[in-house]
Amino acid sequence: MNDWAYLRPLLKSNQSKIVLLVLDGLGGMPMGPAGPTELEYANTPVMDALAADGTLGQTIPVAPGIAPGSGPAHLALFGYDPLRYTVGRGALAAAGVGLDLRPGDVVARGNFATLDEEGRIVDRRAGRISTEEAAPLVERLAQIQIPGVEITVRPVREYRFVIRLRGENLSPDLEDTDPQQTGVPPKPVQARSPEAEATARLLNQWIAAAREALADHPKANGVLLRGFSTDPQLPRFGDWFGLRAVAIAVYPMYKGVARLVGMDVLDFEGDTPADEFAAAGRVWNDYDFFFIHIKKTDSKGEDGDFYGKAKVIEQVDQALPALLKLEPKVLIITGDHSTPARLRSHSWHPVPFLLWAPDTARSDNQYRFGENACVQGGLGTFPAVQTMPLALAHAQRLKKFGA
């Protein structure tokens, strides 16, 4: 994958609006050897009408057989080859809560955890304590001072927080402390290379202080850190594609990845698809490109809740007319990856892709939005990283290549 060098000379500007509507983990599976997927089961008259007018396909998020995390999966949709542009979880989380990253800063994702009297992990998520319950605990962590480094802690959602280290000679070349299992103590922060030794020592001091500060809490009496990373300094989406871009998302992680590529991130009230579409309407004239993220398809998939996932898809479908009323020139409805309820996890399966562009899409004899229809769709099977050129083309924002 290149840096879109061949696209840049072709970019042209117009008044068209492009919407990239990402239903997280949209791709699914039948629950048995046959039957409909979640998307096929869902009653989606609006998406089906768009499918009939538009063109379908399926994407390979990263590479065949690769089940991607949310970060790389979104980067691919935004045109960043995730095998080339790697972003740590810490950097994603920091960007998600609007914590600025300067060159040299090191950030990590944190979880509150429950430890037993011997310091072994009982619950890696501290009983999934609520955002409200976690807030004063994050305050306690924010008070901790370690000589030689400036430490900032910010709450994310529920049991999650972000920690940022700012100082001299820091390195993110560190192992996670989360052992990914219960019954064992958290691992200490370990350096993967000599230049990270000093950073590991600072973090281990901080973790010891955090244990003291949280000691009296019945559930959140420990912390786990992972995804140590720095600012990936990605090329800017707006420069690559000549678009004023805005992200409309409820969850911090997705705001984060949008911020990392230089999109604006919209603040808005509410958390339903209808709220998100309404928010898009309020800034419709200010942007060319709208990344709208729906989280709960993925959450339901990870819970193994086939019908719950189908229901979320139906909610999006019911809200869609409000988005269509804004008259986007191009509307893409897809997922960042598959999260089949049957597997209860992200998977490598290709992702359904619907491209609706009333003036420019070639319709393809498909009348329903679903995995099997997408296999037969006019766009075929293609890498997700090719989404943006398709979006630009259908928005008539690309000139002819060559004479």
Next chain:
Amino acid sequence: MNDWAYLRPLLKSNQSKIVLLVLDGLGGMPMGPAGPTELEYANTPVMDALAADGTLGQTIPVAPGIAPGSGPAHLALFGYDPLRYTVGRGALAAAGVGLDLRPGDVVARGNFATLDEEGRIVDRRAGRISTEEAAPLVERLAQIQIPGVEITVRPVREYRFVIRLRGENLSPDLEDTDPQQTGVPPKPVQARSPEAEATARLLNQWIAAAREALADHPKANGVLLRGFSTDPQLPRFGDWFGLRAVAIAVYPMYKGVARLVGMDVLDFEGDTPADEFAAAGRVWNDYDFFFIHIKKTDSKGEDGDFYGKAKVIEQVDQALPALLKLEPKVLIITGDHSTPARLRSHSWHPVPFLLWAPDTARSDNQYRFGENACVQGGLGTFPAVQTMPLALAHAQRLKKFGA
């Protein structure tokens, strides 16, 4: 194509078994402008049931329009981009008969041939003399000594043998002596570069001595050499993919290519699909990955025998229940390339691909295993070199990529 650097950190181990069942030259064509292919004509109830539960696709063996030899076609299935990893026919043949190759050795494929009194080729395969008939002739060749080089000759099958040169400053940069036609004499060994001149001289001495040694034989009175090569020193399959791998094949060439990538090669009695599946069962607990090779689909295709090829496919289908009883987690049934009976040769056409994995494959509304169903399959059209990541993913042997 890279060295699977992105896969290695994702590998995880489990008890799953993966079977790659290769029906050589599986892809076919209708004999006329319409009609079924060999695979579509064959009565394959078991494969069709697997197709119904599993997912189909079609592979491009090397690159669009390229009809591959068996070596590159198998390398692609094993994850080795054949445009990058080139292996000479000689090295394949040597590996196939278990002739070890050290750095600096030069090997070539040999054919016995029939020459007329003027030394012109009458038959490039010496009337396809049998393995038994060839054995004493190979013995004669093995007696020949050329000063300055150690020469080893080993029988392959029928009219074929392998020759290995071991010594100082040898080079494989040599033209084949087989003119690929009759009525002309064999070409002398010619160097393509100055550093190969000495090797060419040694080989021409050896060929002259071989003519003398064979002079009294009515059919096999000459030799042809081709595919001069050295050990390609390929990365090891087991390291790349974290699998204990075994090859189950009847023909030396396929054992050879498996050995070159570091697979174990199983010795077993018999040569039918049932014999091969039984052999797999005997070592089922010792390996994670089973490459099982069926040769005769290709042989029948090369003979132009449409019904014969279909019959071989049916024999495999009838034997399949024994393989399924072993309960592989992933079973892939495909070819290394197409050998349509209509063309009587290897071809560039995409190759039918069936991936059955009862816990993890997304079924795709296809109920028969055949070329046209594969075009509509959920895996789409993809490079054969992506087979291994798909196998690993469906065996749940890959962790999530990124967070």
